């Protein structure tokens with residue numbers, strides 16, 4: 033593995049390379065995987081198709097959810113035209129990402145995913161607790177950028193995009209939600225890195241035109257196909273199944289605690305690895321390898337045979 037500082041990229045947390053949640057998650061999942069992504073960044077290598085399709089699915093789900101929140105007539109989810117709309121969205125993003133027409137195999141995948149998206153959104157809509165709570169949607173896809181550190185001298189840059197933020201006039205604070213369309217989810221939402229960074233951004237006024245206020249509740253909106261067999265384990269350990277709906281973090285753990293005890297030490301560790309170029313110690317979970325686009329090149333991979 034090349035030493036990363038030979039690539040001439042800024043260190044994580046510098047102004048030219050603010051910390052994004054994808055950096056933190058990639059490093060925590062597997063340090064070599066994080067290193068591979070930095071090398072790609074330096075060489076402009078495109079990820080393989082399987083990885084790009086997973087990313088495309090995430091983009092479409094986020095777009096659908098954003099549209100859902102911004103429409104007042106939520107019954108549109110149940111109409112036949114809406115399913116065709118999901119397919120159009122999938123095709124649109126496909127052409128944008130892959131710069132070409134889908135093959136027959138791609139079209140079959142798009143068809144299947146559009147139908148799944150329709151089912152998921154109807155399932156979510158039936159269980160939705162967002163309506164009638166007296167809260168106002170303040171922003172979707174809200175970009176932020178801020179500096180944070182336990183001591184002024186050592187502040188690092190953070191950037192990203194918050195999926196959805198509501199304001200409660202009664203409680204004078206925010207409700208923050210991230211959309212999740214993947215199959216695996218964080219087990220301890222109160223210590224979740226992404227929710228911690230996003231909440232800190234809202235609390236310190238890092239979003240344009242959104243005043244700084246406390247985040248009263250942070251959590252995820254789960255967009256995944258309904259599986260009757262596994263529902264009921266929603267508050268269990270990491271890797272447990274979450275049905276479609278809303279899951280929130282214990283508010284007694286504040287965003288500042290997450291930043292200080294989880295996020296900041298991880299950023300320092302990544303910077304140290306970037307300085308030394310040592311990214312040994314791959315994942316312990318073979319499932320990560322089976323989904324990793326770097327498996328052929330990686331010496332740390334776990335054999336699934």
Ligand code: SF4
Nearest residue numbers: 062065314321324330
């Ligand atoms: S193949 Fe496995 S060990 Fe190697 S980078 Fe990917 S997830 Fe990490």
